[in-house]
Amino acid sequence: MYNPKISIITIVYNDKIGLEKTINSVLNQDFKDFEFIVIDGLSTDGSSDLANKYIEHITKYVREKDNGIADAFNKGLKFCNGDWVYFLNAGDFFAENNTLTKIYNSFLSLSKSSIVSGKVKIVDVNQVPLGYNHPNGKVSIDDLLNRNIIAHQATFVKLEVFNKIGNFKPYKIHMDYDFWIRCLRSEIKFELIEEVVACFTRNGVSSFRKNYLIAVKEQLGILLNYSFISKFRYYKVYYSNFLYFSLKSLIRLLIGEKMTNIINQNRLKR
Template identity: 35%
Template sequence: MSHLSSPLVSIIVAVFNGAKTLQQCIDSVAQQTYINIELIIIDGGSTDGTVDLLKANQENISYWVSEPDKGIYNAWNKGLTQVKGEWICFLGADDFLWDAQVIELISQQLEKIPSSIRVAYGKIMLLDNDAEPLHLVGDSWGKVQERFKQMMCIPHQGVMHRLSLFDCHGKFDESFRIAGDYELLMRELKTADAAFLLNVVVAGMRQGGISSNPKESLVLLHELRRAQSMHGLPLGRFWVFALVKVYIRLILWKVLGEKLTRKLLDVGRRGMGLQPYWTQT
């Protein structure tokens, strides 16, 4: 079946020294049943064999470059200068499209979305340290619309951005280190709606790093609040509650140590009927 009359989908991947995981990311795009895709990879000047990997996969990459950059948002902005697609998805080298049919399924829904909607998103699968599934993340827009004004509750690896979003609002703000994706989406979604892609798991996302480090979580929360202030949004209870939880984790980390704290946090999750997370990342 030909998809050349369907929307061109651009996948932009930022990578720096990601040779261990980038091949899976590239393969997940190359194996899609939907053929109207372009893959753009922006490498920050890797020294771990990433460039050799890019050269070896050139037939599956529409554009790539390897040069020093100023971080992930600078890399994604570079990628935006190369896109030709109507819809754009942003991934890191640790991420990958969940299965070979996912862009096919997404495209069928994107074709039905009104042109006034510039953001569409589906669920993503969080993975543990062994790349095994932990749990799905992503709720419908009706459930998260108000909370989004206080927290990043849309999984960015699952977001499809219409090209006109950037024509209207510009590129990522590179002064952010972690929350630049949230600030960009805030420009649109503080007054507009997003579309939720039904029955779609867009990508797999490896956990660790920022997600499970309370000090990095503090940086993230402060950047989220800066983005909210930029857009005139008041301090909200969801953000305050998240900040309190991070400080509790920091105190427990210091008093009990990281290993015991992770176990204790998962005891609490089980008590709430949730799957273990902290001992798996």
């Protein structure tokens, strides 16, 4: 059995344009010691036709109904044979054509850690940078207990970690955060690097606002579930965020969405 250095998993659902962007980004890498796994949740927009166009370059293509992002991730993991696993969703793409070469030679091949995580550059649907990265600025692994500082599009995980920790749980938004917290609790070693690994396409701003409190509730619930916070802190932080979200929505209504987005971008750049 061929054991590549990296297993790349791409999941897609009705994002034909984004999928082609991602596929080309993978195939244009000058590092070639990888397998490429594409999981399609029964797209109806022609994504499957597009995948078949590139099928000779795809190691494994699965097209079947799934139960969301976590389920799709877990399906991809079933087919991984690489030393390291990397998730690059449809619509996201590598920062440069030599990204994997740089990351593998400078970090993965040398690291004593089981998780190596860099940064993603945030771009809009036209691939125009919005002026900030995630995480933005210098962070340490202790910051993970306050917010999700790890972008899965910038993170490489040794396959053996999934055998020890288990796969992703069916959260709507924070399935990756739950996984990082389980790794932290099990003393899996992280290495945080400053390299920009990929570009993350930030779209659906209205959808993001709608899901804001869901994300907060999931994050706090994860920390509570693994005894990193108390119930008192859970409710205190949740209702603080509820008030913040309500006030922010009112301000957006009064001064307009465009001005609010400019303020948010300037805040994130700091």
